[in-house]
Amino acid sequence: MRARLVGAMALAVLLLGGCTAKPAVPQPTPVHFRACQVSERNTDYQADAEQITYALQKAKIANGVHLLRALVDLTPTSTASVFDSMLKHNCTLVVTSGAGLAPLAAKAAALKPSVNFLTVVYSEALDEVAKTLPNFRTIRFDVRSAAFLAGYAAASTSKVETVAVIGGNPNARTKQYVLGFRAGVAQYNVAQGTAVSVLGDDLVQTDYVGSTSDANLVQLATAGVDAQGADVIFLAAGPASVGAGSIATLQKIHLIFTDSDWWFDPAAEKFKDQILTSATVNLVGLIYADTLAALQAS
Numbered sequence: 001m002r003a004r005l006v007g008a009m010a011l012a013v014l015l016l017g018g019c020t021a022k023p024a025v026p027q028p029t030p031v032h033f034r035a036c037q038v039s040e041r042n043t044d045y046q047a048d049a050e051q052i053t054y055a056l057q058k059a060k061i062a063n064g065v066h067l068l069r070a071l072v073d074l075t076p077t078s079t080a081s082v083f084d085s086m087l088k089h090n091c092t093l094v095v096t097s098g099a100g101l102a103p104l105a106a107k108a109a110a111l112k113p114s115v116n117f118l119t120v121v122y123s124e125a126l127d128e129v130a131k132t133l134p135n136f137r138t139i140r141f142d143v144r145s146a147a148f149l150a151g152y153a154a155a156s157t158s159k160v161e162t163v164a165v166i167g168g169n170p171n172a173r174t175k176q177y178v179l180g181f182r183a184g185v186a187q188y189n190v191a192q193g194t195a196v197s198v199l200g201d202d203l204v205q206t207d208y209v210g211s212t213s214d215a216n217l218v219q220l221a222t223a224g225v226d227a228q229g230a231d232v233i234f235l236a237a238g239p240a241s242v243g244a245g246s247i248a249t250l251q252k253i254h255l256i257f258t259d260s261d262w263w264f265d266p267a268a269e270k271f272k273d274q275i276l277t278s279a280t281v282n283l284v285g286l287i288y289a290d291t292l293a294a295l296q297a298s
Helices: 041-061 082-086 103-112 127-132 145-159 172-192 216-229 240-251 264-274 284-297
Strands: 033-040 066-072 091-096 115-121 136-140 163-169 232-236 253-257 275-280
Touching: 033 041, 033 082, 033 103, 041 066, 041 091, 041 115, 041 284, 066 082, 066 115, 082 103, 091 103, 103 115, 103 136, 115 284, 127 136, 127 284, 136 284, 145 163, 145 232, 145 253, 145 275, 163 172, 172 232, 232 240, 232 264, 240 253, 240 264, 253 264, 264 275
Parallel strands: 033 066, 033 091, 091 115, 115 136, 163 232, 232 253, 253 275
Antiparallel strands: none
């Protein structure tokens, strides 16, 4: 199959004889469908895992789907057997997140044709595989396009015509975010005849702080940006984003986040005033739709 790009309020009525009973909340009829989430233990893909969980919980509440979740640690020698313990629970659908799990999910799908696999990917590497395996589907996002829009927004907001990027781990996904952001700034300059610069125009010069949330390391990266005069920072930094956000607040630097809408994230409450926008990856609707399609086909 081809890859896809891509409170209720109870009203109490007072009667002469007392109050009516509170209506029961409808419960879905349980179905013989087990959705199993397998996530790589990697903070780079934490937002993906969280959104997959939300989507599958929606399927549980609305459709009676049974859920199982597992986190796995991958090594260079990991094989498709990482799914074996989960598959023993009779999974109908396995949904994965994490770059390392994607190719292993494709191999597991080839070995288990009766089980559907759905994996979130950020490259074209598995597109051809998805065409040949009817039980293997991918949801692929072009994060570079989202980052392009973030770059355009940053350039249009900057008062000093200098913006910056702070990345997490220098993996392929983060680099695509960085490249897309730079391209967006460049396009704004062409369209508007401006000269907004991105600190460290060479990709190698981007400040990468890894998966750390260490305040000292994050402060060094953010302070370096501030010292060079940037007034908008694009953060593709995972756990370090919170630290960078708190520090940037002191300098009144605008922030653009990735993956999810940080405006609604409790972790960002202290620096909400600095949030300009977010380059989001909205998985919930797509995962839910695919889960519902698999349920209807089962």
